[in-house]
Structure formats: structure tokens, C-alpha cells
Amino acid sequence: MQFEVWAPKAQERVDLHLERTGRDGPDRGGGSGPVVLPMERDQGRPGWWTAETHPGTPDATGAGTGAGAETGTDDGTGAGTGTGDGTGAGTGDGTRYGFSLDGGPVHPDPRSRRQPEGPDGRSAVVDQAAYDWRVPWPGRPLSGAVLYELHIGTFTREGTFDAAAARLAPLAELGITHVELMPVCPFPGTHGWGYEGVSLWAVHEPYGGPEALKRFVDTAHGLGLGVVLDVVHNHLGPSGNHLPAFGPYFTDTHHTPWGAAVNLDAPGSDEVRAYLRESALAWLRDFRLDGLRLDAVHALADHRALTFLEELSTAVDALSGDLGRPLFLIAESDLGDPRTTTPRAEGGLGLHAQWNDDFHHALHTALTGESQGYYADFAREPLAALAKTLTRAFFHDGTYSTFRGRTHGRPVDRTRTPAHRFLGYAQTHDQIGNRALGDRLSATLSPGLLACAATLVLTGPHTPMLFMGEEWGATTPWQFFTDHTDPVLAEAVRSGRRREFAAHGWAAEDIPDPQDPATRARSCLDRSEQAREPHARLLAWYGELIALRHDQPDLADPDLAAVRVAYDEGARWLAYRRGDLRIAVNLSAREAEIPLDGLSTGPTGRVLAAWEPVTAPGTDGVLRLPPESCVVLADR
Numbered sequence: 239m240q241f242e243v244w245a246p247k248a249q250e251r252v253d254l255h256l257e258r259t260g261r262d263g264p265d266r267g268g269g270s271g272p273v274v275l276p277m278e279r280d281q282g283r284p285g286w287w288t289a290e291t292h293p294g295t296p297d298a299t300g301a302g303t304g305a306g307a308e309t310g311t312d313d314g315t316g317a318g319t320g321t322g323d324g325t326g327a328g329t330g331d332g333t334r335y336g337f338s339l340d341g342g343p344v345h346p347d348p349r350s351r352r353q354p355e356g357p358d359g360r361s362a363v364v365d366q367a368a369y370d371w372r373v374p375w376p377g378r379p380l381s382g383a384v385l386y387e388l389h390i391g392t393f394t395r396e397g398t399f400d401a402a403a404a405r406l407a408p409l410a411e412l413g414i415t416h417v418e419l420m421p422v423c424p425f426p427g428t429h430g431w432g433y434e435g436v437s438l439w440a441v442h443e444p445y446g447g448p449e450a451l452k453r454f455v456d457t458a459h460g461l462g463l464g465v466v467l468d469v470v471h472n473h474l475g476p477s478g479n480h481l482p483a484f485g486p487y488f489t490d491t492h493h494t495p496w497g498a499a500v501n502l503d504a505p506g507s508d509e510v511r512a513y514l515r516e517s518a519l520a521w522l523r524d525f526r527l528d529g530l531r532l533d534a535v536h537a538l539a540d541h542r543a544l545t546f547l548e549e550l551s552t553a554v555d556a557l558s559g560d561l562g563r564p565l566f567l568i569a570e571s572d573l574g575d576p577r578t579t580t581p582r583a584e585g586g587l588g589l590h591a592q593w594n595d596d597f598h599h600a601l602h603t604a605l606t607g608e609s610q611g612y613y614a615d616f617a618r619e620p621l622a623a624l625a626k627t628l629t630r631a632f633f634h635d636g637t638y639s640t641f642r643g644r645t646h647g648r649p650v651d652r653t654r655t656p657a658h659r660f661l662g663y664a665q666t667h668d669q670i671g672n673r674a675l676g677d678r679l680s681a682t683l684s685p686g687l688l689a690c691a692a693t694l695v696l697t698g699p700h701t702p703m704l705f706m707g708e709e710w711g712a713t714t715p716w717q718f719f720t721d722h723t724d725p726v727l728a729e730a731v732r733s734g735r736r737r738e739f740a741a742h743g744w745a746a747e748d749i750p751d752p753q754d755p756a757t758r759a760r761s762c763l764d765r766s767e768q769a770r771e772p773h774a775r776l777l778a779w780y781g782e783l784i785a786l787r788h789d790q791p792d793l794a795d796p797d798l799a800a801v802r803v804a805y806d807e808g809a810r811w812l813a814y815r816r817g818d819l820r821i822a823v824n825l826s827a828r829e830a831e832i833p834l835d836g837l838s839t840g841p842t843g844r845v846l847a848a849w850e851p852v853t854a855p856g857t858d859g860v861l862r863l864p865p866e867s868c869v870v871l872a873d874r
Contacts, residue, residue: 239291244509245484246285248339252277254289255344257334331365345480350440352448353424357436357478366524369452377563378464378528380591381658382794384784385703389420390445391429392761393706399450403457413784416464418531426477427721429758434475438517455526464528467521471514472537477724492539502540511546519557522565529566536572551588566590574634574647579659594660596633600624601664605687612641621812625803628698631660656796662700664691665708674739676717685772686866689779689849690823693868696783697793697821699801710768710777717750719758728753782847792817802837813837818873824863835859843872
């Protein structure tokens, strides 16, 4: 069988280190010790080294491919494949291995599919064909979706894939269509957000490892739920990152908030781009995922004529055709650039959707009145900002941003861009967890205002996304937590976060210690809240709105230009029309009189859903909406 690795930094030799290992760990019996095999240069591919092993031979047992030493599968990379004998005597699934360059230390495989002992340990062979998938899955497209972002480590107190899978049925019953997992690549310790992951082809072992992720996906698909995974290509964690030992995965040509940039356009970048691209395809193919969320694509410094994101979207579309099911990419982008989701044939990057923070910021300022930092521009006239994002997607579309000190963004062509390409949300892991105390909207807003936020998210033209626990107004915070095993790095993170918020007037002792296990524990959901008021009522409201979104074709209309909005900044009400439906929210503490004549397409109809008892407008066309309340009306 063949192992291979791209290691252009090796001058003289690369050695493959194999351990006689069964599925559950190294063989501690009386057999011989680890096997060291010299690898050969691949004359056809500069920088690549290969080694052949033969199952059953006494001195060279193991299995692998260049895509993380997996067995019994074609990973589409052109690497050799094979099968182990499955005896557990050092071959096949579970075999531990690593590479040493020029007699140096043994490093894990850059394309490792499993890190049983964490990012610094030996890699392990994964037999991707060994899992017996139970559920045939035709896929589920992004159009018409309602997404639900969740973090495996805090969705349940157990913090595992299996525990999370056991909690998916209520989401399907609520009407969620896709769960979006925060990153699951290996990172130091047990608990963390996942954005400092390494080994971009592997799965965090404390969550359950690769097989548990497959069980999670199988369970989700059995409930009709698609699964989206957040992947981080713009940086890797500082701890456990062994890529620089092998090749120019990073470059000083560009710099990011995390240091040297991932090498997408300097010498050696062809192989780095392939590393990222093929890892993305592996998630979609081998784990049967439905889509990927790409973290902070604005931090991908790439000056090549054909950008990495174009390459990736092309490859994903091709894989979708090969597999016969829809696949999609969702970008997190701070650029305000509609070209991110414009089809490649029209000169865009061809990603299928993007998070729209402009909608979030407008909604947040309208609900809370906050005006610090990037909220400043939105807070001047929050309802006007909200109206703009409901009809034009971006607030900053060539307007001046005081936060950036320059003009920002570009207009969306509403006649050519379907609204579902933009995700709308009231809360996300970023917008909660990056606050000093990780406080949710439920910490300060009334149930009525939370219901208004839900209405704007779930009846708006964008693809709606919820953050776990939002649907019942969870009161548990979602705080920043880490589990760094390096004490120096742990202290740097702790002091850095306190220093950051001290600049905004927070006392150091008030900032939760990211390394304290209690910080993670506080962030775990408390489902007992769902049976108590006002949580039970809010949960029912979310269910009612999601059901309307699925049942009313007007709420799935992708035409941004068809949305009509009216608002009164002083009276704090906003209303909009979507086809034959009219939606109104009153954010004030007083009853609002809302003239709906300009938003009507026909005679006054009926109330489809209301947070507080309300009567449809009379002949005067005026809706009288109770304080901090919301309603969905049908003209017919």
C-alpha cells in the first residue's frame, strides 16, 4: 500500500514511521517495535515522497494514501489506494504513523484523517469504506432552507457527536432544514470554539472522531436534516500546527490578524491550494455533508488571476454533479462585495451564499440601541438601515463607514441576485461570543422584542439562520473558552482578552477566564428552560413562523426587488410586504398605528400569526399593533 506526503523542505530523506497498531491504539504486546521505512522521491511530482507497504509482511505493515492514509477508497486526489488485511496487527484502519524529515522529529501527516492522541500525536489510518451508511440521501438545497448553527461542545453537556445526534429530532420537528456545525477539526485540549484547529482533514477526537461524525450525519439525514460544516482556511491554530515543517504552507508576502497568511499565491501555492481544496471535497464526499461555511474569506490573501475561491466553487459544483446531489458553499465575508456569490460565468467567484452581517447589525441596533464600534453607522437610523438590508441586502453598498474610515461595499444587482444567497440572523456564535460576557439578546430584551427579532429573521427575504437555543430564548450565555495545553499560550489568551475589553471600560475580573472549565460549562444549553415561561411561548412562536415560511410561497420568493418596506423611526415600527403577505413589528413600548395601505395588494385579509392578540386593519387600512409585538397578515 502507498503512503505519500508533500515535503519540499526535506533535503535528503523522508522516513515513514509505522507502529504496529490496532484500531484502539498501539499494540503493547510482545511484538517488535515501530517500523521505519525510507520514502522515495516522486520524480513526476516535485516535493512529493512515497513509500509502499505490504500487508502481512513482518517488517512493513500499514495502509494509506496521500489523502490522510485512508484505506479502501478513491479520494479523487490521484493518490494510490489499497486495502488493509484488517487483522489489527499493524495494518488497515487504526494504524498509527508519522513522517520525519532529514532525521528530525516525527510529525503527523498533513492530510491526516484522524489524530487519536490530539494534534501533536501520530496520525491514524481511516478506512472510509468501513462505515455502513444507513440512510440514502438525495441532498437538500440551500434554497428554502432554515439553518441552525450549533457547537458540538456546548449543544449538550456531554459535548459529543453522539449526544448531539440524540437531540436533533426536536430541530426537525421545529422545521429546521439544515444544522450548521462550528469547526470540528482537531485542536488542543478538549473544549474550544474550534477556530484554532489544525489537521484540516481530521475530526476532533474528544467529539468522537470521524466515525462519530458519520453517525451524526446519518442521524441528521434520517430526520431530513442537511448538515453544513464550518471550515477555516484563512489560518490554523498556533498550537499543534506542524505544516511549516513540511513546506511553504504560509507566506510572509501577506499578513493577517493571525500572523503570516496561508500561501495562496506565493511559490509553492499550487500544492497549498490543492491541500485546502481537496480537504473541502473530502468533507462533502466522505462524510456526506451538504455544504460548507467558509470562515472569513476576506482574510484569504490571493492575488492570482484565478482565485482559490473560484477554484473551490468549480470543484464543488463538479463534485455535486458527480454525486448527483446539491452541494453549496456559504462564505463569511466582510467585503460587502456581491461578486462573492455572483456565478462564475458572470464574472463572480461562484460561491452559493454569504452571511450578511449588515442585516444583523441593523437588527441589533434597532432592538438594543447599541451604537459602539461597527454598530455606529447603523444606529443613526436603525429602522432605515433595517429597511435597506431587507430590500438591498447590504447596508454598506458604496456608503461611508465611520468604523472603517472609508467608503465600503458595492450594490447588489437585485434583478439578478436571488435573495436566498444572503443569510439573515439575529444572533450567531460571533455576535454573542465576542461580547465581553457572551450575553445573548435574551439577557436584555423582553420576550416581545425577541419575538419581533424572530419575525424579522424568519419572514424576511434572506435565508434565515438561528443560533442554538435562540428558539426558546436561552438565558445561558455563550462565552469565549479555550483549553490550551501550552501554559504560555493559555496565559497569553487569558491576558489578551482581558486587555482587549479593558480598553472598553471592563474590569479584568469581570471578564470570564477562557481557560476556566466553568466558562465552557456556563455556555452549555439548559433545555429545562423550554418547559417554563416565557421560553415555552417563544419556542411555539418560532415553530409557528417556521411553519409559515415553509407553507407560504411568498416567503420563499427570491426577488429582492419585490420587497416593499415602510417604517417610522420615531414611532419604532416597521412593516413590509412579501407578495400577498404583510409583516409588521412594533419595537416601541406603546401601541403603534401602522398605515398599511401602501403595502397592500388587495382587500384587507386575515391574521396568520400574531404575538399578541391583534385585529386585521379595518377600512381605514390602519393596523393597531400592541407594544413590543409583531404580526403576519394575509391580504387574501
